[in-house]
Amino acid sequence: MFNSMISTLKANKRKLVFTEGTDPRILEAASRLHKDGILAPVLLGNPDEIKAVAAKGGWSVDGIEMIDPAKYDGLDAMVAKMVELRKGKMDEAQCRAALNKSNYFGTMLVKMEYADALLGGATYSTADTVRPALQIIKTKPGNKIVSSCFILHRQTEKGDELYAMADCAINIEPSEDELVEIAVETARTAKVFGIDPKVAMLSYSTMGSGAGEMVDKIRNATEKLKALNLDFPVDGELQFDAAFSPTVAKTKASGSPVAGQANTFIFPDINAGNIGYKIAQRLGGFEAFGPILQGLNAPINDLSRGCNAEEVYKMAIITTALK
Numbered sequence: 561m562f563n564s565m566i567s568t569l570k571a572n573k574r575k576l577v578f579t580e581g582t583d584p585r586i587l588e589a590a591s592r593l594h595k596d597g598i599l600a601p602v603l604l605g606n607p608d609e610i611k612a613v614a615a616k617g618g619w620s621v622d623g624i625e626m627i628d629p630a631k632y633d634g635l636d637a638m639v640a641k642m643v644e645l646r647k648g649k650m651d652e653a654q655c656r657a658a659l660n661k662s663n664y665f666g667t668m669l670v671k672m673e674y675a676d677a678l679l680g681g682a683t684y685s686t687a688d689t690v691r692p693a694l695q696i697i698k699t700k701p702g703n704k705i706v707s708s709c710f711i712l713h714r715q716t717e718k719g720d721e722l723y724a725m726a727d728c729a730i731n732i733e734p735s736e737d738e739l740v741e742i743a744v745e746t747a748r749t750a751k752v753f754g755i756d757p758k759v760a761m762l763s764y765s766t767m768g769s770g771a772g773e774m775v776d777k778i779r780n781a782t783e784k785l786k787a788l789n790l791d792f793p794v795d796g797e798l799q800f801d802a803a804f805s806p807t808v809a810k811t812k813a814s815g816s817p818v819a820g821q822a823n824t825f826i827f828p829d830i831n832a833g834n835i836g837y838k839i840a841q842r843l844g845g846f847e848a849f850g851p852i853l854q855g856l857n858a859p860i861n862d863l864s865r866g867c868n869a870e871e872v873y874k875m876a877i878i879t880t881a882l883k
Contacts (some may be wrong), residue, residue: 561713561720562874564754565881569598576880577669579662579680581605581626582613586682589872591619599880602675604629604662629665638668645671645696658692667692670858676883677859679876682867686729689862690853703855707731707742709749710837710850711878723840724750724757724824728833729851739781740788743826745854747792750824752882760803760822761785761796762832766812769799778828792824793817800825800836849878859883 576593578586581603590601591614603610607626614621632638635656642655642664650658658664663684669675681689690706699706708729714721726746731738739761747757763778764770775797782796795818802812802819809820827833841848853861859882861875 561722561753562877565752565877566596566598569877569880573597573600574676574880574883575600575602575625575674576876577602577604577666577675577678577680578876579604579666579678580682581662582609583682584613584617585867585869585872587614587617587619587621588869589876590624591621592869592873593876594624595620598877600625601876602627602669604666606630627669629660629662632665635659638665638672641672642668642696649695663688664692664696667696667860670860671696677861677879679861679863679872679879681862682865682872684865686851686862689860690730693853693856693860697857697860699855700857703741703745705731705734705738705741706853706855707734707738707745708851709746709854710848711749711753711852712837712840712844712846712848714844714846720754721846722753722755722823723846724753724755725833725837725840726826726854727830728827728837729830730853732830734829736777736781736784739778739826739828740784741855743781743785743794743824744788744790746824746826747790749852749854749882752878755823757792757824758818758822759785759792759794759824759826760798760800760818761794761826762800762803763797763828764799765797766799766802766819767797767816769812774828795819796826798822849874852878852882 582605603626666678707727709726712723750757761778761782765775778797785794795816801808803822806820813819840846859879861879
């Protein structure tokens with residue numbers, strides 16, 4: 561799955577900011593990424609502390625850029641830019657204080673085009689990654705929300721088995737219009753991973769077999785999607801078995817362009833999404849990559865606080881490839 565992304569990145573070297581430059585997991589991954597020539601890591605933190613942690617772990621950081629936010633030569637220009645971006649919401653003193661935090665500082669490096677992407681969250685919450693991104697990077701034109709996607713991967717004898725699932729981590733109870741945006745963004749993300757998206761709008765009902773407000777919401781969102789000029793098929797409302805199984809699809813959703821062959825699944829709310837991807841991960845033996853943040857003007861991604869160095873390495877490749 562990663563070979564194509566790695567080839568692209570090696571041919572077009574990009575900078576990725578790691579907000580937690582002294583974390584051993586980050587250092588192990590950054591050292592490997594640099595050694596493999598995949599991307600150019602930028603480690604935030606005190607260089608002496610970074611080098612001490614790296615030496616203790618046996619990871620080389622020679623040639624890797626390190627920036628101490630407290631001693632950054634361009635801080636005044638960064639403060640001025642942030643004041644401009646946060647006009648009426650944060651004054652100079654507040655912006656300067658925020659930039660003492662690596663998540664805000666790193667996000668500004670991306671905003672000022674010093675770096676291409678950012679990966680953080682190994683030691684702090686998703687909200688601490690998303691908040692600066694929303695305030696500074698902001699959503700893409702036409703987008704109103706940030707959503708999340710997980711890529712589920714399993715190696716089989718026939719090759720990579722890949723699925724996209726959303727929204728599993730950000731939007732608690734998305735509206736019809738938000739589900740439309742989530743579906744469009746998730747299809748775009750799926751394509752980055754080589755998935756030809758066939759989008760199923762999931763429900764406890766298939767084509768009118770059930771009733772209720774939740775069913776109506778999925779059905780209406782599906783109709784709104786179908787009214788757009790999309791370059792991928794979408795259908796709903798579909799139960800998961802009808803979306804996934806060709807046999808069930810023949811009975812429950814005959815004639816659907818998606819049923820029985822869906823590979824991109826849009827859940828009605830965060831409860832279903834979070835539970836669904838974790839069931840696939842644990843019972844299905846899939847590797848789950850994410851949450852991949854969608855809808856922002858630049859690639860910003862969040863790590864699980866329980867991540868290991870291998871997960872950091874892979875999420876770094878994914879994040880930078882989204883540029």
